[in-house]
Amino acid sequence: MNTFLLVIASPDGNSFEGEATGLYLRGSEGDLAVLSHHIPFITSVVPCDCKVTLPDETEKIGHTDGGILTVAEDKVTLLSGSFAWNE
Amino acid sequence: MGADIKALRSRIKSVDSTLHLTKAMGLVASSKIRKANSAMAKSRDYASAVQNTVEVLSLSPECAKNPYMRETDGARTKIVVIAGDRGLAGGYNANVFRLASEYPDAEFIPIGKRACERFGAEANSSESFSYADAKALCDALCKEFCEDKFDRLGIISTKYVSMMTQEAQISWVLPITRAENAGNVGVIFEPDEMTVLNTAVPEYVAGILIASLRESFASEVAARRMAMDSAGKNAQQMIDSLQLEYNRARQGAITQEITEIVAGSGT
Numbered sequence: 001m002n003t004f005l006l007v008i009a010s011p012d013g014n015s016f017e018g019e020a021t022g023l024y025l026r027g028s029e030g031d032l033a034v035l036s037h038h039i040p041f042i043t044s045v046v047p048c049d050c051k052v053t054l055p056d057e058t059e060k061i062g063h064t065d066g067g068i069l070t071v072a073e074d075k076v077t078l079l080s081g082s083f084a085w086n087e
Numbered sequence: 088m089g090a091d092i093k094a095l096r097s098r099i100k101s102v103d104s105t106l107h108l109t110k111a112m113g114l115v116a117s118s119k120i121r122k123a124n125s126a127m128a129k130s131r132d133y134a135s136a137v138q139n140t141v142e143v144l145s146l147s148p149e150c151a152k153n154p155y156m157r158e159t160d161g162a163r164t165k166i167v168v169i170a171g172d173r174g175l176a177g178g179y180n181a182n183v184f185r186l187a188s189e190y191p192d193a194e195f196i197p198i199g200k201r202a203c204e205r206f207g208a209e210a211n212s213s214e215s216f217s218y219a220d221a222k223a224l225c226d227a228l229c230k231e232f233c234e235d236k237f238d239r240l241g242i243i244s245t246k247y248v249s250m251m252t253q254e255a256q257i258s259w260v261l262p263i264t265r266a267e268n269a270g271n272v273g274v275i276f277e278p279d280e281m282t283v284l285n286t287a288v289p290e291y292v293a294g295i296l297i298a299s300l301r302e303s304f305a306s307e308v309a310a311r312r313m314a315m316d317s318a319g320k321n322a323q324q325m326i327d328s329l330q331l332e333y334n335r336a337r338q339g340a341i342t343q344e345i346t347e348i349v350a351g352s353g354t
Contacts, residue, residue, distance in 0.1 A: 013129035044286035
């Protein structure tokens with residue numbers, strides 16, 4: 001499966017930086033998924049659980065308290081004031 | 088002579104206890120430097136990422152009508168002043184206050200116990216100021232800015248140049264100025280540019296504020312360590328010279344005593 005570079009950044013450092021196959025979260029207009037080759041776009045993210053699927057077919061779930069999602073051609077960045085992975 | 092020796096001994100003891108204090112404060116500052124530098128680097132990365140997003144948004148023609156991008160004369164100014172919680176950090180706090188005094192008409196929002204004392208506000212700590220605190224403050228400031236209650240927002244903080252050099256600086260965060268490069272070609276905004284900008288600006292201001300706080304704290308511990316190193320060296324020099332004086336006085340007293348005994352036995 002195609003991958004893309006995902007960065008989940010917060011003021012306390014990057015919670016994630018690496019290749020991912022998918023990112024699933026809730027934007028201001030509803031649930032959305034970002035896969036490889038997504039068109040460049042910027043949206044605001046509401047507080048929600050956020051799922052990241054990894055190239056080894058495992059998944060990680062964390063919680064964001066909202067922020068901005070930026071999809072560029074080479075990189076997907078979730079800027080979140082606070083982000084924590086679920087145990 | 089005896090009184091001199093006693094006074095010198097007590098001065099040496101006093102300077103020695105100051106030396107211990109400066110060494111302890113220097114060690115505490117050293118232990119905080121690594122953590123402070125790492126926190127500074129992380130928050131800088133975040134602030135620069137949010138800034139890039141806001142720059143892309145600022146290029147959109149729709150956003151030019153946004154209240155965050157309005158043109159102002161800057162008459163009503165608010166400035167967040169970040170100083171330390173404690174003194175004994177060389178010119179760290181004084182440099183910040185000197186820069187603040189260049190804006191006599193501004194309304195100041197102090198962060199850090201020293202700044203709160205200076206501007207007569209309720210005490211808060213710059214060391215333990217969290218992102219949640221910064222976000223709450225910035226949300227309130229952004230709301231006021233949109234309601235046209237002030238014209239521009241600045242942050243006075245200390246730039247960490249190196250372990251030896253720290254400089255007080257002011258950065259203007261509101262209103263948002265239009266970026267010069269055209270990097271938003273083909274970017275889609277959801278639901279639209281205005282809504283995204285309204286969400287992004289408080290995040291941006293909070294990101295810049297928290298990055299300035301972390302940088303200022305790293306500057307404070309570096310300044311304190313340098314100040315304590317230098318105070319320790321001065322104390323050591325003072326002890327050496329007092330010790331020399333004490334030895335001379337002591338030797339003088341012994342010589343005088345011997346002279347008196349010899350003179351007494353000769354008669």
